[in-house]
Amino acid sequence: MPELTWIGKDKVVNHHHAVPFRVLDKQYTSGEEGTGNKIIHGDNLAALKSLLPEYEGRIKCVYIDPPYNTGNEGWVYNDNVNDPKLKKWLHQVVGKEGEDLSRHDKWLCMMYPRLKLLRRLLSDDGVIFVSIDDNEIHNLRPIVNEIFGERNRIEQFIWKKSYGGGAKERFAITVHEYVLLYAKNIDRTDEIWLPPDPNSEERYYKLKDSKVEERGPYRIKPLEATKSMDRRENLSYGIPGPDSQDIWPKRQWWWSKERSFAALENDELVFTKARDGGISISYKQYMFGNDGKQRASKPFSIIDGIYTQKGTGDLLAIFDERLTLQFPKPVELIERLLQMMCAKDPDAIILDSFAGSGTTAHAVLKMNAADGGNRKFILIEQEDYAETITAERIRRVIDGYGEGTKVVAGSGGGFEYYEIGKPLFHEDGNLNEEIGIDEIRKYVAYTENLAAHKQVAVDNEQSPYRLGEQDDTAYFFLYEKDKLTTLDLEFLSKLKSRRKSMVLYADICLLTKQQLQKYGIIFKKIPRDITRF
Numbered sequence: 001m002p003e004l005t006w007i008g009k010d011k012v013v014n015h016h017h018a019v020p021f022r023v024l025d026k027q028y029t030s031g032e033e034g035t036g037n038k039i040i041h042g043d044n045l046a047a048l049k050s051l052l053p054e055y056e057g058r059i060k061c062v063y064i065d066p067p068y069n070t071g072n073e074g075w076v077y078n079d080n081v082n083d084p085k086l087k088k089w090l091h092q093v094v095g096k097e098g099e100d101l102s103r104h105d106k107w108l109c110m111m112y113p114r115l116k117l118l119r120r121l122l123s124d125d126g127v128i129f130v131s132i133d134d135n136e137i138h139n140l141r142p143i144v145n146e147i148f149g150e151r152n153r154i155e156q157f158i159w160k161k162s163y164g165g166g167a168k169e170r171f172a173i174t175v176h177e178y179v180l181l182y183a184k185n186i187d188r189t190d191e192i193w194l195p196p197d198p199n200s201e202e203r204y205y206k207l208k209d210s211k212v213e214e215r216g217p218y219r220i221k222p223l224e225a226t227k228s229m230d231r232r233e234n235l236s237y238g239i240p241g242p243d244s245q246d247i248w249p250k251r252q253w254w255w256s257k258e259r260s261f262a263a264l265e266n267d268e269l270v271f272t273k274a275r276d277g278g279i280s281i282s283y284k285q286y287m288f289g290n291d292g293k294q295r296a297s298k299p300f301s302i303i304d305g306i307y308t309q310k311g312t313g314d315l316l317a318i319f320d321e322r323l324t325l326q327f328p329k330p331v332e333l334i335e336r337l338l339q340m341m342c343a344k345d346p347d348a349i350i351l352d353s354f355a356g357s358g359t360t361a362h363a364v365l366k367m368n369a370a371d372g373g374n375r376k377f378i379l380i381e382q383e384d385y386a387e388t389i390t391a392e393r394i395r396r397v398i399d400g401y402g403e404g405t406k407v408v409a410g411s412g413g414g415f416e417y418y419e420i421g422k423p424l425f426h427e428d429g430n431l432n433e434e435i436g437i438d439e440i441r442k443y444v445a446y447t448e449n450l451a452a453h454k455q456v457a458v459d460n461e462q463s464p465y466r467l468g469e470q471d472d473t474a475y476f477f478l479y480e481k482d483k484l485t486t487l488d489l490e491f492l493s494k495l496k497s498r499r500k501s502m503v504l505y506a507d508i509c510l511l512t513k514q515q516l517q518k519y520g521i522i523f524k525k526i527p528r529d530i531t532r533f
Contacts, residue, residue: 001150004142007102008109011093016113019049023439025421030391031398031414036349036376037361039394041386042420044353048117050420051351051378053446059121059378060348061341062128063360065329066114069107069135108139114353115147121351122184127154127341130180131329137178144182154181154192159303159333179303179337192340194299239264241279242271253281299340306333315357317408318393318401325357325389334363346373355379358390362397365411377415391417431528433481441467444477448503462496474499478506479526484533486510487523 024040024047040047093109118128128148132140145153157179164175183189237257238246253260263269270282310330315323338360342348346368352360361377368375381390400410422435424443431440437458445455445467455468465485467475478485487506492498501520507530509516509523516523 001145002142003146004108004139006105006108006139008093008105009112012109012112015093016045016049016116019045019113019117020423020425021053021443022046022050022423023421023435024050024418027417027419029414029416030395032412033414035414035416037413037415038378038418039355039358039361039386039391039415040378040380040418040420041382042380042418043382044380045114045117046420047380048114048121048353051121052117053442054452055121055349055351055378056446057121057123058349059351060123060126060345061338061350062118062122062126063131063334063337063350063352064118064128064354065131065352065356066111066354067107068133069103070133104136104139107136108143111140112143112147115144118351118353119147119184124185125188125190126184127189128180128182128184129337130182131159131177132180133177134174140180144180148182148184152183152186154183154186154189155301156180157299157301157303159306161308163307181340190341190344192299193343194336194339195343239269239281241281247271247279247281299336303333303336306330306336311359314359314362315393317406318396319389323357323389325385328357329359331359331362331366334359335366338363338367342367342375343371346371346375349376349378351378351380353380355381355386355390358393361394361415365394365397365413368413369411387417391415425527428529429527431526433528437479437481440479441477444505445475448475450475463494469499472499473501473503476502476504477526478504484508484530485526487521489515492519 024038122128128144130140130144141156159177159179160175161177162175181192232252234256235252235254236249237253237260238248239253239260241247255263260269271279307330308327310332311328312322314331315325315328338350342350350360350364355361358379358381361379364375364377367373379390379394394415398410398413398415400408402408422432424432424435424439426432433440441455441458445452448467450468450470454470456462456466458464460466463476465476465478467477469475478487478491484507486508487504488510498519501522503522503524505524505526507526507528509525511519511521511523515521
């Protein structure tokens with residue numbers, strides 16, 4: 001597979017390994033407690049690494065809207081990748097070469113390690129959506145192919161973002177952007193389906209005992225043939241409709257008269273009242289599955305009818321003032337994308353590490369309110385408006401906003417707001433004991449691949465040092481902040497039950513090699529400075 005190279009690539013390909021683990025410091029809870037929703041303020045590279053102990057392999061869907069690298073310096077989110085924090089990071093990671101990077105080199109250096117961590121966070125059946133435009137689409141696709149695998153590409157959607165414009169265009173009026181969709185493992189990923197639109201104004205009708213029974217809403221395939229087909233007289237005939245009047249096709253039907261009337265007799269046709277007042281006919285197979293439930297539909301690769309202007313209107317309605325953020329994504333766009341992969345998963349965890357104004361969380365809350373789901377969102381935003389715009393928007397969506405005829409009911413829910421805290425380790429490699437025992441235990445369990453549901457709390461019935469059990473192996477972390485701990489026969493004698501094998505962390509081990517083998521113990525030394533003791 002062809003690979004893209006650029007100045008500094010060799011420095012960033014494995015840089016995600018060198019990013020230190022940091023704790024997430026909870027600042028407050030807004031709305032309901034215990035929802036699992038998070039908004040994190042801070043550098044998204046550090047935040048993504050900090051999410052690994054709890055979320056690696058658990059995220060069902062990632063949506064990101066990274067900087068498009070247009071060269072426009074006037075935005076609140078600096079879109080030329082010249083942010084001082086990023087320039088400092090590039091100097092530290094890439095070195096002097098970073099001083100000679102083009103803006104495309106810088107953008108690639110910024111994106112690569114973040115995509116690496118995003119892939120690790122995805123579940124085996126998870127997917128990632130990436131919004132981008134022509135400035136970097138030619139660079140983005142090769143690195144996503146490299147990280148996710150070219151065979152895991154599902155689609156490159158074209159989003160028709162505008163219905164006009166062009167005053168500043170020199171050669172052509174650009175009215176589209178792109179949304180790349182990749183799977184972590186396409187063999188484990190469900191097919192894409194859009195659920196029926198619950199807000200559709202169109203209804204369908206069913207003939208029953210010469211009466212019309214109204215149903216709906218719907219999303220179906222018409223029985224009428226397209227204009228591109230040669231007209232055949234035997235496919236042009238009237239079909240009795242709900243009002244007993246014959247319905248004639250504009251051109252012709254797909255089926256013969258005999259087949260259509262047999263379907264009519266067997267109650268297999270659906271009569272649809274269109275927006276223009278007319279009636280069309282569809283085959284029920286396209287609308288219902290064998291279980292009788294309404295079917296969803298596969299999406300088109302071109303997304304039309306949702307425009308950037310709507311995103312600006314969303315924020316104006318919520319804040320009742322025009323914000324400095326330009327071109328926020330419309331909530332309907334993100335909702336449609338998430339529906340493709342998460343409509344069938346009411347407990348999906350959805351991550352956006354370039355959160356901006358918080359559109360992704362808004363879309364998640366709308367989906368939950370519509371179908372009673374319990375999907376969770378995690379937002380990461382590094383800019384200073386993470387609290388005043390991102391979090392504030394979600395607060396208002398949860399509580400409700402607007403006045404008079406423009407009132408929008410609250411979705412309900414809540415979230416926890418975090419800042420990125422201290423690293424788990426000092427630069428000398430020793431444990432940062434100021435972060436607290438809970439964070440230390442969580443990290444140790446993660447390094448041992450001990451699943452979250454297999455872990456136990458400090459106050460468990462067996463031992464405060466017990467981390468949990470998995471695959472017939474017990475894990476213990478013998479740690480006290482202000483004294484050394486010792487693994488010896490006395491400690492083993494106090495254990496109420498044992499497993500075939502045990503992994504035990506401690507400061508000192510007094511067991512012989514033969515004793516370790518006898519009891520099936522793997523000893524690991526806690527990395528901390530013991531000279532102070």
